[in-house]
Amino acid sequence: MPINYYIFLSIALFCIGVAGVLTRRNAIIIFMCIELMLNAVNLLLVAFSKMHQHALAVTNPNAGIDGQLFVFFIMVVAAAEVSVGLAIIVMMYRNTHSIDVNFLNRLKH
Amino acid sequence: MHITQILFWSLSILALLSAILVVVSKNPVHSVLWLILVFFAISGHYILLNAQFLAIVNLIVYAGAIMVLFLFVFMLMNLNADTEPQKNKWLKIAGVIAGGSLLLVMVAALKNADMKNQLAEMNTGSIGLIHNLGMVLFTDYVIPFEISSVLFLSAMVGVVVIGKKD
Amino acid sequence: MSNIVHLVWLVPVLPLAGFLINGLFRNQLSKSLTGLVGCGVLLAAFILSLLMFGEVRREGFEPVVVSLFDFISVGKLHIPFAFQVDQLSILFLLIITGVGFLIHMYSTAYMHEEEAPHYARYFSYLNLFVFSMLLLVLGANYVILFIGWEGVGLCSYLLIGYWFKNIDYGNAAKKAFIMNRIGDLGFLIAIFWMINQFGSVTFGEVFTKASTVPVAALTGITLLLFVGATGKSAQIPLYTWLPDAMAGPTPVSALIHAATMVTAGIYMIARSNILYSLAPTTQTVVAVIGLATALFAATIALRQNDIKKVLAYSTVSQLGYMFLGLGAGAYTGAVFHVMTHAFFKALLFLCAGSVIHAMGGEQDIRKMGGLRKHMTVTHLTFLVGCIAIAGIPPFSGFFSKDEILSAAYGASPVYYIIGVFTALLTAFYMFRLYATTFLGHFRGTHEQEHHLHESPSAMTIPLIVLALLAATAGFLGIPAIIAPHAHWLEHFLEPVFAGSANLPAVVAKRSAAEQGGNMEGMLMGISIAAALIGSLWAGLRFSRKPQLEEPTGFAAVLANKWYVDEIYNALIVKPLDALAKFFSGFVERSVIDGIVNGVGRLVQYGSRQIRLLQSGLVGGYILLMVIGILVLFLVELFVKK
Numbered sequence: 001m002p003i004n005y006y007i008f009l010s011i012a013l014f015c016i017g018v019a020g021v022l023t024r025r026n027a028i029i030i031f032m033c034i035e036l037m038l039n040a041v042n043l044l045l046v047a048f049s050k051m052h053q054h055a056l057a058v059t060n061p062n063a064g065i066d067g068q069l070f071v072f073f074i075m076v077v078a079a080a081e082v083s084v085g086l087a088i089i090v091m092m093y094r095n096t097h098s099i100d101v102n103f104l105n106r107l108k109h
Numbered sequence: 110m111h112i113t114q115i116l117f118w119s120l121s122i123l124a125l126l127s128a129i130l131v132v133v134s135k136n137p138v139h140s141v142l143w144l145i146l147v148f149f150a151i152s153g154h155y156i157l158l159n160a161q162f163l164a165i166v167n168l169i170v171y172a173g174a175i176m177v178l179f180l181f182v183f184m185l186m187n188l189n190a191d192t193e194p195q196k197n198k199w200l201k202i203a204g205v206i207a208g209g210s211l212l213l214v215m216v217a218a219l220k221n222a223d224m225k226n227q228l229a230e231m232n233t234g235s236i237g238l239i240h241n242l243g244m245v246l247f248t249d250y251v252i253p254f255e256i257s258s259v260l261f262l263s264a265m266v267g268v269v270v271i272g273k274k275d
Numbered sequence: 276m277s278n279i280v281h282l283v284w285l286v287p288v289l290p291l292a293g294f295l296i297n298g299l300f301r302n303q304l305s306k307s308l309t310g311l312v313g314c315g316v317l318l319a320a321f322i323l324s325l326l327m328f329g330e331v332r333r334e335g336f337e338p339v340v341v342s343l344f345d346f347i348s349v350g351k352l353h354i355p356f357a358f359q360v361d362q363l364s365i366l367f368l369l370i371i372t373g374v375g376f377l378i379h380m381y382s383t384a385y386m387h388e389e390e391a392p393h394y395a396r397y398f399s400y401l402n403l404f405v406f407s408m409l410l411l412v413l414g415a416n417y418v419i420l421f422i423g424w425e426g427v428g429l430c431s432y433l434l435i436g437y438w439f440k441n442i443d444y445g446n447a448a449k450k451a452f453i454m455n456r457i458g459d460l461g462f463l464i465a466i467f468w469m470i471n472q473f474g475s476v477t478f479g480e481v482f483t484k485a486s487t488v489p490v491a492a493l494t495g496i497t498l499l500l501f502v503g504a505t506g507k508s509a510q511i512p513l514y515t516w517l518p519d520a521m522a523g524p525t526p527v528s529a530l531i532h533a534a535t536m537v538t539a540g541i542y543m544i545a546r547s548n549i550l551y552s553l554a555p556t557t558q559t560v561v562a563v564i565g566l567a568t569a570l571f572a573a574t575i576a577l578r579q580n581d582i583k584k585v586l587a588y589s590t591v592s593q594l595g596y597m598f599l600g601l602g603a604g605a606y607t608g609a610v611f612h613v614m615t616h617a618f619f620k621a622l623l624f625l626c627a628g629s630v631i632h633a634m635g636g637e638q639d640i641r642k643m644g645g646l647r648k649h650m651t652v653t654h655l656t657f658l659v660g661c662i663a664i665a666g667i668p669p670f671s672g673f674f675s676k677d678e679i680l681s682a683a684y685g686a687s688p689v690y691y692i693i694g695v696f697t698a699l700l701t702a703f704y705m706f707r708l709y710a711t712t713f714l715g716h717f718r719g720t721h722e723q724e725h726h727l728h729e730s731p732s733a734m735t736i737p738l739i740v741l742a743l744l745a746a747t748a749g750f751l752g753i754p755a756i757i758a759p760h761a762h763w764l765e766h767f768l769e770p771v772f773a774g775s776a777n778l779p780a781v782v783a784k785r786s787a788a789e790q791g792g793n794m795e796g797m798l799m800g801i802s803i804a805a806a807l808i809g810s811l812w813a814g815l816r817f818s819r820k821p822q823l824e825e826p827t828g829f830a831a832v833l834a835n836k837w838y839v840d841e842i843y844n845a846l847i848v849k850p851l852d853a854l855a856k857f858f859s860g861f862v863e864r865s866v867i868d869g870i871v872n873g874v875g876r877l878v879q880y881g882s883r884q885i886r887l888l889q890s891g892l893v894g895g896y897i898l899l900m901v902i903g904i905l906v907l908f909l910v911e912l913f914v915k916k
Contacts, residue, residue, distance in 0.1 A: 013125070036144065043155075050159075063236070091271055
């Protein structure tokens, strides 16, 4: 498929994730939209890696492999981040019995 | 139309629809389920692009572990549709408009990009195979690999520290 | 001795020093010391002027310009602070310092009831006035003249409102100053126009270039200068301040409003004689307004009962005569009348002051009468002044008034007829004043009668000196018909008026007037007859029965000054008041304050709205972040091509 299509798909997923972050007040849903954004990026990276492989196949057999390895590491980081984030949210719930983001306006002071 | 094209389009539409439903659903548990569907669709895309390792890892790690974690947390807090807080209507509209504008801008910027007609190779290519990926990972990228294990360790420690009842 | 003229700067500096000494040290100086300083500087200035006069009198004397420093020097415009000594300025110098000295001497006795600091304040103001007047007549260009012009206006205000605790006197002072300012505006615009047309304001340069400037511009400049003169010299329509100015002490009225300040306008026009001779339209305007003022003021004086007000209107009327003379081209005649008027009007005012002093402050002539038995010197000198002002020969008023009237006849017979009628009125009201005050029986209270006494010598000596001058000064200007080439003043002032005398139009007019030798004799006879009729009729009528009843009908209109003050009040003062109220009430409060306060309120509102951004809500911050990224993308990808 021409790379354009992957680019547009990825951008669409990303922007849906952005809209979700801005629209929802539930902290965990916001988290999930962030995961959505990360996945959109992962998809794009893989698509680019395949594009490079197609373009440079004759000179280098492992031409686009860096893209896919990068996606691997992104997943690693995402997993760590999710665990820490959810721990924080649970803590927040324990203190305020709510997971409404608007409650966390301590930055005002 | 070739079978790959049909698959590409249907997976894309599935992914987009599910993503929109993630954002729109009132019940948070439904959002989780839709997100799992998104992950499945994206894994489908990976398989189409012959990135087999990543497809499996995506399913196992994301859909399997991370989403389950989310569900645990939801169940812990006993969240359902009526306890869901609602944002100010204008802010919601502003958010949607911002997101939409971002979409428009990026699409417009990249419409005439040079690499328009480069192909992403589907169905073929050996770089997605576990064998090749593993070779490169353990030779060229071994240090980031080790460091990522340290990252996990620190994340675990951090979670335990945060979660302690003191 | 030929360098004495170069010491001319000392003449104004002496009164200035007197002003500073009396002003700064008024709390320390005793009254006698103050009087000594005040009069001493004037005497010194007078002696200097006499010495310089001796120099100027020499045959072939050229005007000397003594430049002190560069006052204004901008681009091509140079205005030096310079004094010009020539026949005209030396004449005025003598009048100002001489009469001024006599009045200063008079004041030492007249004001002796004041406390020492106020006494010193009086003398310092008086000295400052003399300084300004000297600047005015000595200035070598219109700007220095204007500085003096403004200075005398200021001192007039200070001196009229000398007894500042009385609010009416303060209002009179304000009225004088404001009316002067209206005239000054005309003067200033004339100076600006002059700079535009001539590129200079120095007398010498302006007068040599005068014939090259278009007549329309000259007419405009001279008209505007005349507007300034109407303010300063109390002509229609800016004359109403002068009767009100009688609120000041009588010596002030004598010095400022009889002898010197009000003649500033005459001096200015006499100095600019070339400009006026080249603008015949303005000359007609000057003559008509002068004549109208003379007649108008004379009619009002017929029915006034305050001794000083009669003299004030008389001054306005006589000033009108001087302007008539200027307008008819008789510059020498006008200056001659300035001189004689200074003598007899100052004399009349000082006598009035003596009378008021004796009456313990009373100024209403209906309460006086028969004073000749109690105050001989004052009575005789007042009589001399009355005869002089009526224009009866051989006293000085006759010679100067006759010269003006014959020039008026040369300009137009109508001028002459009205002028003679006004002379009749002048004689009438002056002798009405004399008879009501000095003849007949005393009509005041018993206390006032006991208080009546002749004034001290410090007051009577100036009266005698001025009476002598009023009687004899006429012989300086004997007209050609009586004795050819005996008109000393005309010969003396010839170089000053040479420019306009040699203009073709003026030469033609003069030769036409010189034809009728018999005509001139007849004119002289008519004016003498008018003066005699007026004075005898008034003297006989009012010595037998003084005019005590309230005026009715037309007489009431005259007594109420033709209601001019009321008309001005309704037409000018009230609308301006309303306008001022509108501006202060509406514009100031609602518009200007509204704008200023509105800006403050706007800033507060804006800050309140912007403060809402700091909500502490992360969601809001993320929204702004996304918008920021959007903008960056837009700028980077689409704007920067």
